[in-house]
Amino acid sequence: MTDVLLAEDDSAIAEPLARALIREGYGCQVVTDGAEALEQAGDSKYELLILDLGLPVMDGLEVCRRVRASRPQLAVLMLTARTDEVDFVVGLDAGADDYVGKPFRLAELLARVRALLRRRQGVDDVVLDGGDIQLDTRGRRVLVRGEDLVLANREFDLLRFLMERAGQVVSRDEILTEVWGSADLRSSKTLDMHVSWLRRKIGDDQYDRPRHIVTVRGVGFRFDP
Known part of the structure; x- marks a missing residue:
């Protein structure tokens, strides 16, 4: 239980x-x-x-x-x-x-x-490689340029979902359904706020760093390794 x-x-x-x-x-x-x-x-x-x-x-x-x-x-x-x-x-x-x-x-x-x-069920022992970002699904660790990054659980799940589909455009509804469990949040700012926080933590807001989480207007987001 x-x-x-x-x-x-x-x-x-x-x-x-x-x-x-x-x-x-x-x-x-x-x-x-x-x-x-x-x-x-x-x-x-x-x-x-x-x-x-x-x-x-x-x-x-x-x-x-x-x-x-x-x-x-x-x-x-x-x-x-x-x-x-x-x-x-x-x-x-x-x-x-x-x-x-x-x-x-x-x-x-x-x-x-x-x-x-x-997230506690059926976790495979996989390390996802996103260039300067590595995500350990079993240990729930994220390394950015070799340094440990502290993420809230929802941020970790969002990053994992995007990295598992690297190079693919995923819709907002897909993300909300798989990460939040409901697409009913489509009119809220929940997803945008989490994406914003995640971008800042992985360094997407720094001019001298590669941008990993790309907004595809009118559709959703894409993770670029």
Whole structure:
């Protein structure tokens, strides 16, 4: 059984979401403040943390930062009532893999959960070579010019998806379906924000470096080794 830690202080959200997760076959533990969330997240049995941004005692951003430092492989899905783009960016910078605004559709949130956890299943021992970028699928490591690069889980999955199809144009819907688990996000800025962050981390924004992630207008993206 896959265990999920749900950190949410609003019982009107936590209780039905916990029931839905249990119906989907997950184990689910609910905590109601940031300090408890941080303590429980240290338990290696949890593979996913669903984290409310506005927790008491310690806010979700601080919890996320500390969890990412201590357990970099733990998937983190952040919940927030704020939908401002600045908050979205801050959440990603703190290390969240995905970001869902309240109110959310339960079916969409469960699809995001499945997509985040899918990376733990059927991982082949493959190193993808993208010129000055190497991606180790088993070790979930990325090297850029021989130096380790720290990526959030969703960023890693996005880069892997593109590198596995190097030289091919992949549509936005393909990426959203395979990496996020739902093409319903096509009207959101989720994909563009992740691509922007990923480009910056791999050095695509530097004038003296080759550009790997290319936008194909009206279609999607292409990874050039």
